[in-house]
Amino acid sequence: MTNNTAGVEFWLLGFHSLPGWQTLLFFVFLLIYILTITGNIVIISVVRLEPQLHSPMYTFLQNLSFLEICYTSTIMPKMLANLLVERKAISFAGCMAQVYCFVFLGATECFLLAVMAYDSYLAICYPLHYMVAMSDASCTRLAMVSWVTGIFTGLLPCFLISRLPFCGSNQIKHFFCDIPPLLKLSCSDISTTEVIIFILSLLVLVSCLLLTLVSYLFIILTILKIPSSSGKRKTFSTCGSHLAVVAIYYGTMISMYVRPTSSLPSELTPLLNPVIYSLRNKDFRDALKKVISRQCSLHRV
Template sequence: MKSSQCDNLTAVTEFVLSGLSDLPEHQIGLFVLFLGIYLTTLVGNGIIISVTALDTKLHTPMYYFLRNFSFVDVCFTSTTVPKMLANLLSTRKMISYQGCITQLFFFLFIGNTESFLLAVMAYDRYVAICHPLHYSTTMTKTVCAVAVVASWVLSSMHSLLYSVMASYLPFYGSNIIHHFFCDVPPLLRLSCSDTSTYERVIFIEGSLVVMTTFLAILSSYIRIISTILKVPSVDGRWKTFSTCSSHLAVVVLFYGTDIFMYFRPSSMYSLDYDRVVSVMYTAVSPMLNPFIYSLRNKEVKGALRNVLTSKCFEFKI
């Protein structure tokens, strides 16, 4: 039994994060790659936040949620990538036990906030497309603020449960986490105790949280698509759909990686696949989201041009 492995072993006080590659010759190349991804993420989401805040035309619920989502993206990637970059340049790739649990908490906290915000953004698009005459009275500033605060609060409760349970798992002997950050699956594999209870909680409570937000998004888009199909002209249907196509692309990217990573039988876990998928949702997705939202959004591109033009004009003066 797994619990018997805890006998006569020293309790772990710090962990070794093995990272993406054990080969020394790969470290510099990976550092440059992920530093570029991280800086692009900061700049891209920073532009979205700045443009939607500075342009008064974008002071609408849709861009209020987008601004918050971009901020969450910055926070999300910052929970894992800076530590990974530091470890890529270090021969001692350590993280303390307390630091590991803290990183796990904020990773789950901010990651789940994204899922709640995506559900809120889907509802916003549903009201805008299906009930446009009631949009201004439904999506008021108070409603939008409460929705964002609720997303943060509910996510904190969810991540607190997981983190507290993880802190009670015994770790003895081996302290090597075969990952580049502290996540639930590698910690469960490393623990020398029976983790079946934890796995059941993840499956039941985690499924409830993920499925609640996913079903809310799915319900919104079923109604959105039903409304769009009633638009008589093809141009009208495409114009209406374009207002939510970026959000839909981000939803597919987010839930595709999330479901693959966390809702599989433990027998299907693979270190190589886990690392690749983790890179996708911790580093690549936050980098791509600003481009997804801006490249197909004429209002954001127009606002960006206006901001740049005004700044250039001020500079010349």
């Protein structure tokens, strides 16, 4: 392979060590993909159909669910196709598109989770001023800033990797194009690229995580001031789902983006999030029951 990227292809070797399991893996990951898409579509639909969920928190949750549909669709279709064919190739342009989308959507999720933590902070610590501080216009602006910032965050890593010369092996030991395996394939000095990606990752992850942790520190301090135990449990339950998602997401993502050459995290977060939000959130469960009951009544009529 030369430094000229025209006609360059990469070979995705994910699961190549399990040749006899390709068909089974296809159906397993197809089921995971269908459940992920279905779960997030259910969240988006229920929030849109049920008026009691028309609040900033659920608006952000809709954005998060839509993001995770895109996030999963960046990886899974190509991976599923490769499980059924012998020629597991991806073009240079397709590979760079996967890198960009994965970084852009991952960064956007960090920003959305931070914004959701800030929303919980306002709702619990300043309930009397919440409706003014988190108006529909403010909610829309925060969501748009999260998406736009994520879009620009993905540009620099993609540009840096696309400029690297790939003159050796073109075999990616993973099931999609991502930063760590691509850096290993370059035949040039990648130290500068690694440092820049490390700094960018640190800025995004640490800033969003700090904002989230500070928000929850104030939330916990406020909850501790509530005199009754039932009041404490009820107040904390309103943000328990979000806190669980934050813990899972950052637990799997920090090792990847802060340490570009480390092993890759699990891709099951987009599947787990709908389960966490739907099972832990009483308002959402009640709204889902109302929507199902309403649809069943319409079909009976």
